[in-house]
Amino acid sequence: MTRRISLTQYLIEQQRQHGHIPQELRLLIEVVARACKRIAISVNKGELGDVLGTAGSENVQGEVQKKLDIIANEVLIEANEWGGHLAAMASEEMEGIYLVPNRFPQGEYLLMFDPLDGSSNIDVNVSIGTIFSVLKKVEGSKGVSEDDFLQPGSAQAAAGYCVYGPQTTLVLTVGDGVAMFTLDREQGSFVLTHEDVKIPEDTKEFAINMSNMRHWDAPVKRYIDECLAGEEGPRGKNFNMRWIASMVADVHRILTRGGVFMYPWDKREPNKAGKLRLMYEANPMAFLVEQAGGAATNARERIMDLKPGKLHERVAVVLGSKNEVERITSYHLDSAQ
Numbered sequence: 001m002t003r004r005i006s007l008t009q010y011l012i013e014q015q016r017q018h019g020h021i022p023q024e025l026r027l028l029i030e031v032v033a034r035a036c037k038r039i040a041i042s043v044n045k046g047e048l049g050d051v052l053g054t055a056g057s058e059n060v061q062g063e064v065q066k067k068l069d070i071i072a073n074e075v076l077i078e079a080n081e082w083g084g085h086l087a088a089m090a091s092e093e094m095e096g097i098y099l100v101p102n103r104f105p106q107g108e109y110l111l112m113f114d115p116l117d118g119s120s121n122i123d124v125n126v127s128i129g130t131i132f133s134v135l136k137k138v139e140g141s142k143g144v145s146e147d148d149f150l151q152p153g154s155a156q157a158a159a160g161y162c163v164y165g166p167q168t169t170l171v172l173t174v175g176d177g178v179a180m181f182t183l184d185r186e187q188g189s190f191v192l193t194h195e196d197v198k199i200p201e202d203t204k205e206f207a208i209n210m211s212n213m214r215h216w217d218a219p220v221k222r223y224i225d226e227c228l229a230g231e232e233g234p235r236g237k238n239f240n241m242r243w244i245a246s247m248v249a250d251v252h253r254i255l256t257r258g259g260v261f262m263y264p265w266d267k268r269e270p271n272k273a274g275k276l277r278l279m280y281e282a283n284p285m286a287f288l289v290e291q292a293g294g295a296a297t298n299a300r301e302r303i304m305d306l307k308p309g310k311l312h313e314r315v316a317v318v319l320g321s322k323n324e325v326e327r328i329t330s331y332h333l334d335s336a337q
């Protein structure tokens with residue numbers, strides 16, 4: 001039974017025992033957690049809060065923005081800009097970086113987020129979530145520019161997400177394992193419910209959008225065909241499939257019971273990238289998954305080794321149970337020879 005301690009106590013213990021969390025980073029994480037609580041309140045209101053439906057605008061990705069996308073983005077900006085722990089922020093919903101206004105003290109950290117991942121699920125009451133990633137400004141960097149954000153995922157100081165589902169659960173790593181905190185609505189605080197999360201190295205469950213099959217590269221087709229062949233096929237076991245179309249929800253399932261999640265490059269992507277964004281989707285999820293003993297690649301290389309070229313760059317994603325990710329990656333490397 002995990003000790004029922006608050007997020008604050010957990011972070012202070014991490015700071016005290018491991019020296020893992022500088023004061024400024026602890027403050028940052030607590031502010032992001034409070035912002036997620038506020039987003040959860042808006043999400044949970046649904047129709048009653050006049051927050052469903054589209055906002056009549058598009059984001060930098062060319063995607064129609066939902067009202068809650070914009071609300072969540074504004075909540076994260078307003079919560080984080082005054083604290084003195086950040087130099088700048090970047091969001092899926094904003095083209096450029098957001099510099100902390102001069103009227104507030106500047107900090108050393110950079111915060112990136114997908115304020116509400118899985119927006120297509122908002123209006124149909126399916127789990128969605130907020131994903132965040134924390135970097136430190138490069139030593140000696142003068143001012144702040146987009147270039148300060150273009151660091152590999154291995155440089156992250158912290159990463160996490162908050163899934164707004166049957167429970168509202170914050171999942172966090174600061175590089176010392178993965179912990180999960182469930183929102184206790186009666187006391188209004190996140191309470192530790194899982195510590196030292198571990199992903200089983202093997203699985204019988206894969207997550208992919210099967211409707212894209214005709215666009216897949218051969219190694220993806222090979223892997224999925226083998227899963228579908230079940231125990232009579234080369235894998236010798238039957239597989240189950242899940243696809244929630246909210247990365248946060250699919251990754252949460254994998255952190256909780258194992259599995260492999262794939263959003264591979266497909267022939268619709270001329271520049272051989274993928275659909276998901278490197279900086280505020282793939283990198284934070286890769287950090288969490290690796291810290292839980294899993295693996296995360298772009299089907300060829302470790303995601304957290306990739307050097308970003310652009311803030312909103314996209315990447316193929318294969319993550320989850322270590323042995324499955326290694327198998328999929330090997331199929332891609334074999335086909336490249």
Ligand code: P6P
Pocket residue numbers: 117118119120209245246247248250263275276
């Ligand atoms: P598709 C949500 O829009 C998202 O970015 C991820 O959360 C999710 O895994 C994926 O896209 C779903 O994509 O093509 O199935 O709608």
